[in-house]
């Protein structure tokens with residue numbers, strides 16, 4: 001498992017669930033999204049109907065699932081959870097839709113990976129609260145319309161660009177989640193340390209906050225790893241020394257880059273003279289799926305100004321060469 005990868009592995013779900021903020025007021029950072037969402041929810045409460053459909057977009061670990069749960073919590077209703085890859089046939093979706101109850105929230109994670117056939121069914125369900133159940137096969141097949149209760153669809157995606165326009169248009173509100181500031185992550189860490197009963201000094205938490213790739217999931221994960229170190233090798237308290245030593249053991253550098261991030265930079269600079277290189281080539285060279293490189297590693301490297309995208313491919317910036325401690329080639333143009 002990648003320590004700073006955005007995705008949560010099964011064993012970690014319980015640890016994550018324990019730290020999830022329940023209400024919108026506990027959700028740290030992302031002031032715009034929080035304010036916009038709070039308006040959507042308050043308006044729905046005032047009108048006494050289900051809120052508009054919500055699309056949440058952004059890199060893994062920034063709080064999309066958490067917000068879906070918060071929406072259900074704030075509307076005092078239940079949340080039904082599925083994901084794009086789990087919906088491979090229109091029938092899978094029809095079964096979920098037809099079992100929804102009035103006012104429920106349906107969360108589809110990685111909605112961009114849903115089967116095409118199911119997408120069309122989803123358009124109709126979101127717009128007209130109706131699903132056409134196909135009975136029979138071939139020329140004799142008939143569509144029986146089935147009315148659905150009012151529900152709120154919450155879709156999450158790391159790749160909003162991959163969503164077909166007709167699907168995107170059916171969401172009344174789109175929340176764009178951006179990487180968190182170190183300050184906001186420090187607040188996340190203080191809250192988590194308090195909830196987990198971990199004794200921590202400010203300097204220790206600060207060190208973790210600046211190396212968490214702007215991602216609450218990573219911050220919470222590093223907090224647990226540093227706690228391990230403090231308990232086994234240190235004084236039991238998370239202080240600066242414990243944070244620095246543990247982060248070294250886990251190969252998280254000063255910018256929060258992990259091994260995959262650094263491999264991407266190294267491939268770019270060492271093998272391809274800084275680029276431009278296509279994403280597929282980079283992915284093959286580092287032995288990862290292109291999707292992981294594109295949704296997990298790249299957004300952070302771009303945000304830190306270490307790589308940039310050009311029409312001809314990815315290029316390393318001069319900051320990347322510096323970060324690797326390498327000499328920038330003469331006449332380097334990026």
Ligand code: ADP
Pocket residue numbers: 015016017019020021026027028029059060061062063064065066067156188216217220
């Ligand atoms: P995503 O669905 O975008 O991959 P999650 O909603 O699963 O991310 O969030 C990952 C973890 O990070 C959760 O366990 C949650 O506790 C924590 N988290 C995310 N956003 C926040 C936030 N704004 N405030 C506090 N904790 C957060």
